[in-house]
Amino acid sequence: MPPKPLVYNGTLVERIDLTDALSLFRIQPDDPPKRDEQGAWFTPGQYCVIGLNNEEKPELGSVRRSMSIASAPEHTGPIEFYIRFVAKPESENPLTHLLWKRQAGQRIYMRPVAAGVFTLKDTVGLDDPRYKILVAAGTGSAPFVSMARSAVHRDPKADLSKLVILHGASYDADLGYRDELDGYVKNNGLHYYGTVSRPQQCPNWHGDTGRVEAFFEPARLVDLEKRLGLGEGGLTPKTAAVLICGLQGTIGSTLTSLIPRGFVPDFKRIREALGVAPEVPASLFYEQYDTEPVIDIKDPAVTEPLKAQLADALHKLAS
Ligand SMILES: Cc1cc2nc3c(=O)[nH]c(=O)nc-3n(C[C@H](O)[C@H](O)[C@H](O)COP(=O)(O)OP(=O)(O)OC[C@H]3O[C@@H](n4cnc5c(N)ncnc54)[C@H](O)[C@@H]3O)c2cc1C
Numbered sequence: 120m121p122p123k124p125l126v127y128n129g130t131l132v133e134r135i136d137l138t139d140a141l142s143l144f145r146i147q148p149d150d151p152p153k154r155d156e157q158g159a160w161f162t163p164g165q166y167c168v169i170g171l172n173n174e175e176k177p178e179l180g181s182v183r184r185s186m187s188i189a190s191a192p193e194h195t196g197p198i199e200f201y202i203r204f205v206a207k208p209e210s211e212n213p214l215t216h217l218l219w220k221r222q223a224g225q226r227i228y229m230r231p232v233a234a235g236v237f238t239l240k241d242t243v244g245l246d247d248p249r250y251k252i253l254v255a256a257g258t259g260s261a262p263f264v265s266m267a268r269s270a271v272h273r274d275p276k277a278d279l280s281k282l283v284i285l286h287g288a289s290y291d292a293d294l295g296y297r298d299e300l301d302g303y304v305k306n307n308g309l310h311y312y313g314t315v316s317r318p319q320q321c322p323n324w325h326g327d328t329g330r331v332e333a334f335f336e337p338a339r340l341v342d343l344e345k346r347l348g349l350g351e352g353g354l355t356p357k358t359a360a361v362l363i364c365g366l367q368g369t370i371g372s373t374l375t376s377l378i379p380r381g382f383v384p385d386f387k388r389i390r391e392a393l394g395v396a397p398e399v400p401a402s403l404f405y406e407q408y409d410t411e412p413v414i415d416i417k418d419p420a421v422t423e424p425l426k427a428q429l430a431d432a433l434h435k436l437a438s
Contacts, residue, residue, distance in 0.1 A: 121180025121212075124172045127226035132197045134223050137295050140204040141258070143189070144169075144218065145197035146229050157273070159192035161233030162240055163265035164406075169200065170228040171217040179212040181228075187261035187364070187406070188233060189296075191268035198229070201261040201295055237262060237406035242385065243360045249281070250347060250359040254373055256287045256331050259365030262406065264296050267303050280308035283347065283359075287331025287369070289317045291324040310347065332369050335376035355380050355436060356402035363403070367411035374403060374413060378425050381432035384413075392416035393426045399433065 133145040146169065152160035161167075170183035190199035205215045221227065239245055253263040263284050270277040288294050294313040303309040314327035314334070327334075334343050341351050349358055361382060363370045374384055384390060385401030407413065415421045 121178060122183075123181065124177075125170045125181045125183070125228040127228050128231065129227050129229045131221050131223055131225050131227050134221070138290075138292050140206070141293055141295060142202055142204075142219075143295070144200045144202055144221075146200070146227055147197040148229055148231055150231060152231060157193065158195075159269070161188060161192045162238040163188075163192060163269045164238035164241075164262040165233035165235040166262075167198065167200075167233050168230040169214070169218075170230075171214060171221070173212055173217060176212075182210070182212045182214045182217065183228070183230075184214040185234075187258075187265070189261040189264045189268075191265060191272045193269060193272045201258045201264070203258045235406070237362070237364065237404065239266060239362075242362060242401075242404040247360060249357075250283055251281060252283045252285065252359050252361045254285045254331055254334075254361060254363040254365075254369065256365040256369040257293070258295075259363075259369070259406070259408065260284065260286045260296060262364055263362075264300070267300065267307075267309060271303060271307060275306075277307055279303055280310070283310040283312075285312050285314070285331050285334050287314045287316065287329075289315065291315050291321045291326075312346070330369070330372075332372035332376065335373055337376070337379075340376075340380075355432075356382055356400075357436065359402075361403045363405040364408075366409045367407065367413055370405045370407055371413045374405075375425065377403060379428040379432055381429065381436045383429070383433075386413070389414065389416055392422045393429050395429065395433075 129146045129148040131144060132147045135143040154160045166185045166187045168183050169186050170181055172181045173179040186200045188198060189201045204219050255263055286294055297313055300311040304311050312327055314329055314331055315321050315324050316330045318324055318328040344354050363373050382403040383395055383399050383401050385404045
């Protein structure tokens with residue numbers, strides 16, 4: 120039985136195509152969301168579920184998918200999502216294929232509440248003084264854009280110098296929100312580095328190259344440390360917490376690179392596989408958009424070296 124048709128409760132009021140496969144979708148819900156006394160209706164980093172009915176093939180029913188909210192929770196206009204068209208989907212009724220046929224003015228379903236704990240409040244805590252290194256590939260930057268936007272919405276002079284957004288994409292045109300984030304660099308002290316993995320096809324790109332996780336490769340870590348004013352070897356859970364958003368490749372590679380620095384993932388089964396004592400606080404958090412295992416915790420050839428590296432790093436940090 121296909122899922123029941125959804126009752127649409129919002130309007131896609133605007134759609135901005137950044138490229139053929141990357142778009143901003145702005146949705147106005149019929150009923151305004153409930154706001155707290157500061158005007159916020161969710162916490163930056165949370166997501167909503169949006170959905171569509173397959174009108175061309177009604178036998179496939181409806182499809183709903185989680186989408187991180189890119190707008191600020193205090194923003195009173197439409198709710199913004201930063202979405203990639205998935206060319207090779209897994210399901211027979213992919214949401215992005217229906218969404219790409221939608222135009223401004225058409226109706227849509229959006230679950231009227233936000234969910235999720237991939238927020239600064241629920242991970243490191245709002246008062247954490249360390250650098251927050253926010254690592255994203257592709258549309259994984261949406262939660263981090265919301266975090267920056269919210270801080271600036273509340274205080275245009277907000278100090279974002281402890282936020283570090285690292286954003287990776289294939290081409291420079293895919294680095295959505297670049298101009299806005301550059302503005303926060305200038306006005307609020309945000310650290311923002313975009314990186315492109317296909318620089319040969321980006322003649323006007325003069326920034327970093329390689330995949331975003333390459334910032335953490337041993338040979339390049341010192342460069343990132345230098346940019347943040349940390350000494351060589353200074354990027355550890357004492358100075359930073361890491362939040363990663365996107366697909367398995369980015370999350371798994373970043374985690375693997377940062378384990379020798381003592382970063383501990385906030386994921387019970389990986390912690391257990393790496394022999395981390397329950398009292399050791401997590402310093403690396405992630406929101407995953409696909410379902411591939413982040414690392415193969417059943418393979419001792421994967422876990423044993425990581426376990427030894429982490430034990431060694433935690434020992435050094437404690438001494
Ligand atoms: C908490 C959460 C928040 C999310 N937020 C966003 C968001 O802000 N923007 C967004 O584009 N997607 C986001 N996603 C992914 C989204 O929910 C869907 O999985 C995606 O849109 C594909 O759905 P589909 O029905 O078109 O394809 P499906 O048939 O469901 O295909 C799923 C496959 O698509 C691939 N995929 C999923 N997401 C992406 C992506 N972003 N880029 C490239 N490949 C991908 C993966 O390989 C995944 O296994 C989020 C997922 C989660 C769990």
